[in-house]
Amino acid sequence: MTLLQIAFFFLSALALASAILVITRRNAVHSVIWLIVTLFSVGGIFLLLHAEFLFAVQVILYVGGIMVLFLFVVMLVNLDVAVKQAQFSRQWQLALATAIILMAELAYGIYRGHQGFTLAQTSAVPPTIGNTQAVALALYQDYMLPVEIASVLLLVAMVGAVVMAKRKLE
Amino acid sequence: MATHSDLPLLLLMTLAKVVVVLGVLLTAIAYIVWMERKVVAHIQSRWGPYLVGPHGLLQPLADALKFLFKEDIVPDEVDRPIFWLAPLLAFTLAFLSISVIPFGESITIAGHTIPLQITDLNVGLLFVLAVTSLGVYGVALAGWSSNSKFPLFGGLRSSAQLISYELSLGLAVVSVVLIAGSLSLREIVEQQRGLWNICKQPLGFLLYFTAAVAETNRTPFDLPEAEAELVGGYHTEYSSFKFAMFFMAEYANMVTVSCLATSLFFGGWLGPVFGPPLVRSLLPVLWFALKVLAFLFVYIWIRGTLPRFRYDQLMGFGWRVMLPVALLNVLGTSLIVAWRSV
Numbered sequence: 001m002t003l004l005q006i007a008f009f010f011l012s013a014l015a016l017a018s019a020i021l022v023i024t025r026r027n028a029v030h031s032v033i034w035l036i037v038t039l040f041s042v043g044g045i046f047l048l049l050h051a052e053f054l055f056a057v058q059v060i061l062y063v064g065g066i067m068v069l070f071l072f073v074v075m076l077v078n079l080d081v082a083v084k085q086a087q088f089s090r091q092w093q094l095a096l097a098t099a100i101i102l103m104a105e106l107a108y109g110i111y112r113g114h115q116g117f118t119l120a121q122t123s124a125v126p127p128t129i130g131n132t133q134a135v136a137l138a139l140y141q142d143y144m145l146p147v148e149i150a151s152v153l154l155l156v157a158m159v160g161a162v163v164m165a166k167r168k169l170e
Numbered sequence: 171m172a173t174h175s176d177l178p179l180l181l182l183m184t185l186a187k188v189v190v191v192l193g194v195l196l197t198a199i200a201y202i203v204w205m206e207r208k209v210v211a212h213i214q215s216r217w218g219p220y221l222v223g224p225h226g227l228l229q230p231l232a233d234a235l236k237f238l239f240k241e242d243i244v245p246d247e248v249d250r251p252i253f254w255l256a257p258l259l260a261f262t263l264a265f266l267s268i269s270v271i272p273f274g275e276s277i278t279i280a281g282h283t284i285p286l287q288i289t290d291l292n293v294g295l296l297f298v299l300a301v302t303s304l305g306v307y308g309v310a311l312a313g314w315s316s317n318s319k320f321p322l323f324g325g326l327r328s329s330a331q332l333i334s335y336e337l338s339l340g341l342a343v344v345s346v347v348l349i350a351g352s353l354s355l356r357e358i359v360e361q362q363r364g365l366w367n368i369c370k371q372p373l374g375f376l377l378y379f380t381a382a383v384a385e386t387n388r389t390p391f392d393l394p395e396a397e398a399e400l401v402g403g404y405h406t407e408y409s410s411f412k413f414a415m416f417f418m419a420e421y422a423n424m425v426t427v428s429c430l431a432t433s434l435f436f437g438g439w440l441g442p443v444f445g446p447p448l449v450r451s452l453l454p455v456l457w458f459a460l461k462v463l464a465f466l467f468v469y470i471w472i473r474g475t476l477p478r479f480r481y482d483q484l485m486g487f488g489w490r491v492m493l494p495v496a497l498l499n500v501l502g503t504s505l506i507v508a509w510r511s512v
Contacts, residue, residue, distance in 0.1 A: 029252065029314060036307075056296035064303025065333075068310070072329050075314050075322070132293060132353060 007048055015041035028074045036067050053132040187288050188269075195268060199421040200230035206470045213474035234414075242410035245316070252315035257408065257415040260308025264422035267301040270294035271429045272356045274439045274454035278447070286439075286455060287356065294355045295347060298430060299340055302385060306332040308419065309387075313404035324403030327481065331384060331391065334488035339381035341496035345374040345503040346434045355430075359438030366437040371503070375435045377496050382427040384488070387420065389473040391484060428465035429458075436461050 018037040025031045043058040139147050204219065204226065211218030219226030244253065274286035291297050306329055313325015346367055350358040358367075368375050384391040405416045432438055441457030443450055479487070 027249075029249070029311075033252070033255075033311075052291065052293045053296070056293050056300050059300035060296065060303050064300060064306070064336075068303075068306050068329060068333055071307075071310055071314075072326070072333075075310065075326060075329075 004048060008045065011041045011044045011048070014038075015045075028077060029071065032067060032071050032074055035070070036063055039063050039067065051131055053135050183284055184288065187284070191268060191273075191288060192265065195265065195422065195425060196418075198425060199418055200234065202421050202424065202466055203233070203417075204230050205466070206473070209467065209470045210474045213471075237411055237414040240410040242412065245318070245407050247317045248407065249315040249317065252311050253407075254412075256308050256312035256315060257412040257419075259311065260305065260419040261415040261422075263301055263305050263308065264419035264426070267298045267426045268422070268429065270297050270355060271426070271433060272359060272438060273458050275451065277451045285356075290354060290356050293353045295343060295353045295358070298355075298426070299343065302339070302426075303336055305385075305419075305423065308416070309404050312408065312416070316404075316407035318407055320406045321404050324406070328387065328404060331387075331484060331488070334485060335381045335384035335391075335492070338377055338488065338492040338496040339385055341493075341500050342374045342378035342381060343434065345371055345500050348500070348503050348507050355433050355438075359433050359440065362437040363440060366435065366440075368435045371435065371499075373495070373499050374503070375431070377492060377499065378434065379431060381492060382431065383469070383472065384484075386423045386427055388424070388469060390476040390479050392478060424466060424469055425462065428462045428469070431465055432458060432461040 015038050018034045018041065021034040022031045022038065025034060039058065039062045043055045043063070046054040046058060207229070208218040208226070219229040222228040222232045244250070269288040270291050272285070272287040272290070276283050276285045278284070309328040309332070310325045313321040313323070313328070316322070346358065347353060349367065349370055350361045352358060352361070405413055408416060438461075439454035439458040441454065443453050445453070
């Protein structure tokens with residue numbers, strides 16, 4: 001086992017374990033912290049794949065941006081009430097059945113297509129352009145229109161959220 | 171280019187650099203605190219620390235000893251793991267971003283050329299921004315885990331403030347990246363050889379510095395720890411060395427932000443270079459240090475001069491003034507860069 005593989009398995013295990021902790025913690029702030037650990041481990045896997053830009057964006061956007069907002073909201077919630085409430089709804093049997101079916105489907109898919117899951121060989125020739133430039137070229141040259149459409153959609157959602165929040169205030 | 175046989179040497183060199191940089195940084199932090207007390211004292215016609223050592227020069231040592239030997243009080247109702255985690259997080263993150271700051275060109279010892287920078291990431295600037303954006307956790311978690319109203323308010327205020335000003339900070343940095351065409355701090359400094367970026371981006375610099383003062387929770391943006399209304403803000407319940415860690419983190423952040431301002435807008439280590447080879451390679455470090463010191467002085471000067479903002483003024487300023495101006499600045503810069511490259 002190479003160092004790279006050890007790092008990969010460690011990060012994956014960390015991501016899964018912390019993801020489970022996110023849904024089992026009673027205290028919402030603890031859940032948020034474990035979710036941050038999950039996001040970090042996924043970022044670490046990006047780094048293993050030499051995607052430094054993706055790693056930086058993962059940390060800046062998810063850990064540094066979105067999770068801070070999560071924490072902000074959770075800190076304002078009355079946690080004493082939240083702790084006393086039932087953590088799981090009564091439909092857990094149904095959820096478990098669904099999850100098992102989904103797992104079985106996934107396992108079957110992986111079994112059928114396992115030849116496709118060999119690790120990609122890193123190319124012998126080092127890439128001529130950096131990771132950041134490669135992402136930029138893909139986003140703003142090859143997929144210009146989809147990116148623009150997606151950003152307009154996000155803008156619409158943002159304006160919509162502001163309008164709805166304003167109406168409630170009045 | 172490093173080959174595999176060079177690896178132990180490379181590791182050793184990096185370790186040596188980390189030790190030296192951390193040592194210098196910790197000493198610098200101790201003396202920035204001294205400088206702050208002295209400068210603010212003189213602004214207010216006082217003497218400042220004067221008793222420990224000549225001109226109070228040993229005061230930082232006395233302070234450190236005091237922090238170490240004080241009783242570490244942990245209130246009963248705190249969320250213990252997070253109460254411990256918060257100062258550690260603040261401290262570590264504050265010292266992490268210094269690793270990508272270039273202090274000088276390179277130094278040659280016994281045939282080995284050592285770049286004066288711990289590591290030159292090609293996304294160095296993004297790394298700094300990422301680490302800065304994590305800094306809010308130390309403060310927010312400290313405020314929440316203390317389980318007491320003043321720290322909670324301090325933590326909430328601080329989270330809101332950091333989120334608001336981070337946007338303008340990032341956008342101000344983006345305008346520099348647009349001009350330089352690189353995210354590596356070394357390349358950004360190299361590219362300023364002809365003209366410092368402050369001449370091309372005066373507005374960007376103003377935005378950067380204002381946002382940076384807000385990001386480091388300094389006066390006039392130090393609402394998270396406004397003594398008059400919040401006792402001590404997020405670190406009210408902290409004592410002894412845990413408090414010292416927050417304290418050091420604040421000053422380390424000031425140093426980082428000043429280093430970044432120097433590298434982005436004031437040509438980093440660039441300056442007149444002359445003399446024998448050793449002096450030639452060390453002079454840039456001196457220029458860098460002097461520029462950073464000037465920034466730190468401005469920080470303290472501002473603290474001694476300006477009163478604190480009101481909270482609604484702070485948020486209004488961040489969202490209604492800083493953000494639109496920063497967006498326009500990025501738009502203008504990108505238009506000019508695009509027009510030039512056609």
